[in-house]
Amino acid sequence: MIIKEVTIRKMKMSLKDPFTTSFGTFRDKDFLLLEAKDELGNTGWGESVAFHSPWYSEETLETNLHMIKDFLLPLVLGKEIGHPDEVNELFSAIRRNNMAKSTVEGAIWDLYAKRNKLTLAEALGGEQEKIEVGISIGIDEDMNRLVETVGGFIEEGYKRIKVKIKPGFDVEVMRELRRNFPDVPMMADANSAYTLEDVDLLKQLDEFNLTMIEQPLASDDIIDHATLQKQLETPICLDESIHSLEDTRKAIELGSTKIINIKIGRVGGLTESKKIHDYCMERGIPVWCGGMLESGIGRAHNVALTTLPNFILPGDTAGSSRYWEQDIISPEVVVEDGYITVPTGYGIGYEPDFEAMDQFTVEKMHFKAE
Numbered sequence: 001m002i003i004k005e006v007t008i009r010k011m012k013m014s015l016k017d018p019f020t021t022s023f024g025t026f027r028d029k030d031f032l033l034l035e036a037k038d039e040l041g042n043t044g045w046g047e048s049v050a051f052h053s054p055w056y057s058e059e060t061l062e063t064n065l066h067m068i069k070d071f072l073l074p075l076v077l078g079k080e081i082g083h084p085d086e087v088n089e090l091f092s093a094i095r096r097n098n099m100a101k102s103t104v105e106g107a108i109w110d111l112y113a114k115r116n117k118l119t120l121a122e123a124l125g126g127e128q129e130k131i132e133v134g135i136s137i138g139i140d141e142d143m144n145r146l147v148e149t150v151g152g153f154i155e156e157g158y159k160r161i162k163v164k165i166k167p168g169f170d171v172e173v174m175r176e177l178r179r180n181f182p183d184v185p186m187m188a189d190a191n192s193a194y195t196l197e198d199v200d201l202l203k204q205l206d207e208f209n210l211t212m213i214e215q216p217l218a219s220d221d222i223i224d225h226a227t228l229q230k231q232l233e234t235p236i237c238l239d240e241s242i243h244s245l246e247d248t249r250k251a252i253e254l255g256s257t258k259i260i261n262i263k264i265g266r267v268g269g270l271t272e273s274k275k276i277h278d279y280c281m282e283r284g285i286p287v288w289c290g291g292m293l294e295s296g297i298g299r300a301h302n303v304a305l306t307t308l309p310n311f312i313l314p315g316d317t318a319g320s321s322r323y324w325e326q327d328i329i330s331p332e333v334v335v336e337d338g339y340i341t342v343p344t345g346y347g348i349g350y351e352p353d354f355e356a357m358d359q360f361t362v363e364k365m366h367f368k369a370e
């Protein structure tokens with residue numbers, strides 16, 4: 001296939017409810033969408049999961065735009081691409097900027113699947129017809145309201161509850177949630193808010209039978225996590241620290257992580273995600289699909305990836321209605337009884353809802369092969 005044309009949209013959508021992590025509160029989601037067109041008129045969609053500011057990683061919406069426009073598109077526009085795995089190779093001369101790379105690569109995967117009359121899940125080699133989903137719940141200092149929120153999502157059917165923690169909002173919160181919901185699979189995500197000085201505090205979490213604790217220590221660490229894991233019963237799952245298959249290999253060899261959260265954007269795309277998945281599967285390390293408060297486009301990629309066999313823990317791939325009054329795809333992503341039924345249409349399997357999309361588009365940019 002030859003990539004003939006690309007359209008990038010700068011988007012702004014308001015979250016239904018504010019989402020608070022150890023770094024701050026989100027009310028809006030600013031992000032990029034990318035639409036790639038081939039020589040036959042097929043189109044594919046990608047979403048940049050970079051946030052407006054660089055709190056989760058060094059990438060932002062604007063650095064992604066810069067990288068895509070000035071470095072990545074020139075490598076793919078007008079080029080003959082046989083398979084999306086080649087995109088990873090084409091981008092290999094550019095260091096990191098994984099979310100930017102993944103935006104372009106994701107659109108090409110969707111395009112490739114559509115062109116070959118496959119669902120994106122099939123193109124990736126996935127087989128599950130429905131996927132199990134959990135939900136990630138932000139920090140809420142009002143404990144009664146938090147218990148109510150968690151209870152509501154359990155009632156909606158979500159298979160696993162993840163709660164954000166931070167110093168001062170941790171052990172007692174998890175104790176109270178466990179007391180209210182003794183049997184629900186539960187986990188905590190610290191987004192790097194602790195250090196090894198907090199070992200004694202983190203050990204207290206062992207009492208609550210959590211499925212895992214996600215990224216307790218620094219975002220660039222894999223050494224201290226190994227030290228911590230030796231003292232914890234609760235499995236550690238790395239999120240921010242994992243940018244590649246190589247990071248995965250090293251973290252597993254060191255004993256820094258027992259579970260991997262795969263985020264397509266963080267690791268530079270679906271090809272790398274699949275490699276990490278396969279590597280973990282061979283070693284009996286379970287993986288699950290993380291979320292970045294995506295719109296329906298990014299969410300659809302997450303759903304397709306999760307159909308691979310080693311995604312044995314529920315992901316953060318909640319339904320559209322958890323985030324948005326109105327999503328930008330049709331139909332929206334729906335969770336029933338804690339499951340999303342994988343769509344059977346070609347590519348990502350959800351159609352863009354252009355009316356909704358246009359409503360949230362701040363700027364549109366066009367690029368053409370010469």
Ligand code: OSB
Nearest residue numbers: 056136191290291292293294316
């Ligand atoms: O650490 O997994 C995270 C949201 C934004 C940035 C980082 C994270 C999260 C979430 C929510 O936990 C995931 C989602 O529901 O999309």
Ligand code: MG
Nearest residue numbers: 189214215239
């Ligand atoms: Mg996380």
